[in-house]
Amino acid sequence: MQDSLSTLLNAREIWRQVCAQLQMQLSPAVFNTWIVANNLIELRVESDTTLRGVICSPTAFHSVNVKKNFYDQLLQSLQTITGKEVVLDFKVGMPPVAPTQTPFPPSSQSFPNHRASTSVENIASTSPTLTESQPNNQFQPLAQNQQGQSGQNSYSHNFSTTTPTPLSPRVENLFSESSLAHAAANRSVMLSHQAHLKPDFIFETFAVSTTNEMAHAAAIAVSKRPGTAYNPLFLYGGVGVGKTHLMHAIGNNILKNNPQAKVLYCTGEEFTNEIVSAIQTKKALKFKEKYRNISVFLLDDVQFIAGKNAVQEEFFHTFNSIIQQTGQIILTSDRPPHEINLLEDRLQSRFEAGLMIDIQAPSFELRTAILLIKAKANNLAISMELAQAIAAKVESARKIEGMIKKLRSAVELQQKSINRELVDSLLESERTIVGLERLHVKPADIIKTVADHYHIKQLVIRGKKRVKNIVRARHVAMFLMKEELQLPYAEIGRWFSNRDHTTAMHGILKITDELENDSQLNQEVSAIRMSLVSVSG
Numbered sequence: 001m002q003d004s005l006s007t008l009l010n011a012r013e014i015w016r017q018v019c020a021q022l023q024m025q026l027s028p029a030v031f032n033t034w035i036v037a038n039n040l041i042e043l044r045v046e047s048d049t050t051l052r053g054v055i056c057s058p059t060a061f062h063s064v065n066v067k068k069n070f071y072d073q074l075l076q077s078l079q080t081i082t083g084k085e086v087v088l089d090f091k092v093g094m095p096p097v098a099p100t101q102t103p104f105p106p107s108s109q110s111f112p113n114h115r116a117s118t119s120v121e122n123i124a125s126t127s128p129t130l131t132e133s134q135p136n137n138q139f140q141p142l143a144q145n146q147q148g149q150s151g152q153n154s155y156s157h158n159f160s161t162t163t164p165t166p167l168s169p170r171v172e173n174l175f176s177e178s179s180l181a182h183a184a185a186n187r188s189v190m191l192s193h194q195a196h197l198k199p200d201f202i203f204e205t206f207a208v209s210t211t212n213e214m215a216h217a218a219a220i221a222v223s224k225r226p227g228t229a230y231n232p233l234f235l236y237g238g239v240g241v242g243k244t245h246l247m248h249a250i251g252n253n254i255l256k257n258n259p260q261a262k263v264l265y266c267t268g269e270e271f272t273n274e275i276v277s278a279i280q281t282k283k284a285l286k287f288k289e290k291y292r293n294i295s296v297f298l299l300d301d302v303q304f305i306a307g308k309n310a311v312q313e314e315f316f317h318t319f320n321s322i323i324q325q326t327g328q329i330i331l332t333s334d335r336p337p338h339e340i341n342l343l344e345d346r347l348q349s350r351f352e353a354g355l356m357i358d359i360q361a362p363s364f365e366l367r368t369a370i371l372l373i374k375a376k377a378n379n380l381a382i383s384m385e386l387a388q389a390i391a392a393k394v395e396s397a398r399k400i401e402g403m404i405k406k407l408r409s410a411v412e413l414q415q416k417s418i419n420r421e422l423v424d425s426l427l428e429s430e431r432t433i434v435g436l437e438r439l440h441v442k443p444a445d446i447i448k449t450v451a452d453h454y455h456i457k458q459l460v461i462r463g464k465k466r467v468k469n470i471v472r473a474r475h476v477a478m479f480l481m482k483e484e485l486q487l488p489y490a491e492i493g494r495w496f497s498n499r500d501h502t503t504a505m506h507g508i509l510k511i512t513d514e515l516e517n518d519s520q521l522n523q524e525v526s527a528i529r530m531s532l533v534s535v536s537g
Contacts, residue, residue, distance in 0.1 A: 010043055011040045011041065011042060011043040011053075012040070014040060014043060014078065014081055014082065015039060015040035017077075017081050018040070018074065018077040018078060018081065019031075019035060019036070021077045021080075021081075022035050022070075022073060022074075022077065023035075025073070025189065025190055025193075026190075034062070034065060034066055034069070034070060035066075035070070037057065037058050037062060038055050038056065038057050038062075038066060039055070039056050040053055040054070040055055040056075041054050041055070041056045041091075042054040043082075046087065049084055049085055050084060050085045050086070050087060051078075051082055051084050051085070051086050051087070052086070052087045052088075052089065053078060053086055053087070053088050053089070054088075054089045054090070054091055055074065055088060055089070055090050055091075056090075056091050056092070056093060057090065057091075057092055058092075058093075059092060060092050062092075063090050063091070063092050066090070067090050069187065071088065072190075072194055073190055073194075074088065075088055076194070187259065188252075188255065188256060188259075191255045191259055191263075192251075192252055192255060195251055195255065195263040195264055195265055196264065196265045196266060197248045197251045197252055197255075197263070197265050197298075198248050199252065200377070201244070201245045201248030201249055201252065202248075202249050202252050202253070203216075203219070203220060203223075203249045203253060205245075205373055205374075205377060206242065206245055206246065206249055207362075207366055207369040207370045207373055208366075209362070209363055209365060209366035209369070210363070210452075211241075211359065211360035211361065211362055211363055211366060212241065212242055212246075212359050212360070212362070212366070214357055215235055215242075215246060215357045215359045216246065218230055218233060218355055218357055219233070219235075219246045219247075219249060219250050220253075222250055222328060222330065223249070223250045223251075223253035223254050223257075224253075224257070226254055226261070226295070226296055226327075226328035227295070227326040227327055227328045228326070230354055230355035231323065231328055231329060231354055232319075232323075232328075232329040232330065232331055232350070232351060232353075232354035232355075233250075233328075233329075233330045233331070233354055233355050233357075234331045234332075234333070234336075234337065234351050234352075234354055234355065234356040234357070235247070235330070235331070235332045235333075235357055235359060236332065236333045236334065236335055236336050236356065236357070236358055236359070237334070237358055237359035237360065237361075238334065238361055238396075239334070239396055239398060240361075240362075240395075240396025240397045240398035240399060240400075241359040241360065241361055241362060241396070241397065242359060242362070242397055243300075243332040243359060244300055244332065245397075246359075247265065247298050247300060247330055247332055248265065248298075250296075250298070250330055251263045251265055251296060251298055251330075254296055254328075261295050261296060262293065262294040262295045262296070263294070263295070263296040263298070264290075264291070264294045264296070264297055264298065265298040265300070266298075266299060266300070267299070267300045267301050267304070268299060268300065268301040268302050268303065268304030268305050269301065269304050271299060271304075271305065271311070271315070272304060272305060272308060272311045274287060275287065275310065275311050275314050279310070287314075288314075288317075288318075291318045292317075292318055292321040292322065294322065294327065295322075295325070295327045295328065296327060296328045296329075296330075297318070297322055297327065297328070297329050297330070298329075298330045299315075299329070299330070299331050299332075300332050301332060301333065301334070302331045302332065302333050302340075302351075303333045303334060303335065303340045303343075306340050306341060306342045306343040307341070307342035312343075312344050312347060315347070316344070316346060316347060316350075319347070319350060329354075331351065336356060336358070337351040337352050337356070338352070361395065361396070361531055361533075361535065362396070362397060362531075363452060363453065363531060364388075364391055364392065364453060364527035364528070364530070364531065367391035367394065367395075367397070367400060367527075367530070368384075368387050368388050368391040370391075370397050370400050371387045371390055371391055371400050371403070371404070372384075372387050374400065374401060374404045375387070375404060375407075378404055378408050380404065380407055380408060380411065380418065381418065382407075382418055386418065386419075386420065386423050388523060388527075389420070389423055389424075389523065390403055390423060390427065391527065391530075392523045392524075392526035392527040392530065393427050393526050393530060394427075394530065395530035395531065395533040403426060403427075406426050407422070407423075407426065410422060410426070441484065441485070441532050441535050443481055443485065443487065443492075443495050445532065445535050446477055446480045446481055446484070446485075446532065447461060447462065447477050447495065449528055449531050449532050449535065450473055450476055450477040450480070450528055451473070452531070453473075453524065453527060453528050453531065454469065454472075454473040456469070456470060456473050461473050461474050461477060461496075462474075462495065462496050462497060463497055464497055471507075474496060474507065475507035475508070475510055475511050476511060476521075476524065476525060476528065477496075478492050478496070478504050478507045478508050478511075479507070479508050479511040479512065479525070480525070480528065480529070480532070481495070482504075482508050484529075484532070488501070489501035489502075489504040489505045489508075490504070492504040492508075511525075
């Protein structure tokens with residue numbers, strides 16, 4: 001009898017923890033309609049590493065829908081809480097012990113999280129006994145003459161069928177357009193989490209400019225026709241140019257169009273660590289089944305596997321298996337395949353057989369757009385002037401995201417207003433102010449970056465025209481060549497249609513003087529320098 005009672009308590013407490021996890025992921029209508037009505041009625045040991053659980057639902061319709069739409073979430077929660085592999089069965093009918101009707105706590109609270117090292121038996125020792133006084137506790141022992149003939153205790157469940165719980169949705173609203181939209185959104189988020197994707201990394205929040213428009217167009221094409229358009233897709237570029245965002249957006253869009261698609265994202269480091277772990281624990285077969293049966297594989301920072309023979313061998317076979325099944329592979333790296341040292345030739349040839357796209361460092365305009373998009377997503381009101389001030393001194397999208405978090409923290413925790421003083425102090429603390437270090441670029445890099453910033457052709461800047469906006473751009477390029485490269489005036493002049501050293505000196509001194517009083521020019525030079533930082537590496 002005691003063993004039976006312990007098993008009952010284990011299942012009940014574990015089910016409460018599962019519900020606590022799912023409540024934070026689902027809308028109240030979905031949670032109370034499909035989850036609360038169920039109960040984990042049995043959880044028994046199958047082997048040293050495996051448990052078998054039985055989930056009971058009130059109707060066959062309910063059971064079918066829970067199994068179809070929430071199987072993966074239930075399984076993942078149970079395995080996280082128990083620290084063991086779990087096999088799930090479903091049945092229909094009233095469970096021997098019905099679930100308590102006490103509403104679950106709000107999402108800000110949670111039950112104790114039992115890690116993998118916690119055994120199921122230990123969970124039982126922390127569960128309340130059935131004789132303890134608990135609010136709204138419907139579990140009460142029957143009278144002695146009502147016990148079964150087997151001599152084991154039976155328990156009745158005292159609940160009302162007429163009074164709905166406060167969280168229960170109204171019947172007329174259950175299948176409303178808003179409820180269905182919320183359910184679809186919640187399912188989309190859960191599918192993203194299961195694939196290890198970030199739900200907020202979508203195409204709608206990706207800012208596009210000339211530096212990344214080709215990569216953006218290719219990513220959309222792949223997400224619409226995975227396995228047929230540009231396979232593999234290889235995106236490369238420096239830090240903070242948007243490679244990972246595009247990769248996640250592809251995965252999220254595929255899941256949006258086809259929720260049944262088997263999508264998986266991981267980094268090169270995670271892939272390597274899993275292989276090492278699989279070899280050590282003799283679970284190589286399980287590893288192969290996981291990766292070779294997916295339909296969309298997104299591997300971030302593929303350069304990490306270079307030089308690791310066993311990892312490259314496994315990835316080679318995984319790559320071939322997915323491609324043969326018309327699956328899609330998307331890869332990112334900080335450099336093109338031929339520049340990845342110690343990358344096997346057979347992998348390099350396969351990478352280069354697809355579409356390779358170089359994503360350039362974001363321009364000043366793109367950084368400004370990214371900042372405004374991220375500010376809006378975080379409910380921060382930032383003016384165009386302040387956005388441009390930040391973009392002029394932050395060279396990558398990743399650092400922009402860091403600035404947004406600092407601004408949000410200052411507003412929410414310190415009750416500060418977003419103004420120029422706050423922005424300047426945060427920029428200073430991050431040491432992103434222009435002039436902290438010398439750039440390692442070539443004169444041609446400076447001319448190209450200045451030309452891109454002012455939307456003027458390089459030949460025009462280097463030419464003889466003396467239109468005001470062209471002269472300003474030319475002088476800025478000269479100034480940066482002197483400041484960053486320490487070139488002689490005569491050499492600087494030769495880059496601009498063989499002008500003499502006095503012309504170069506005049507232009508540089510003019511910019512130097514104007515920088516002291518012209519805030520607009522300061523912003524332009526800062527923005528160009530931040531673009532050069534990415535080129536410099």
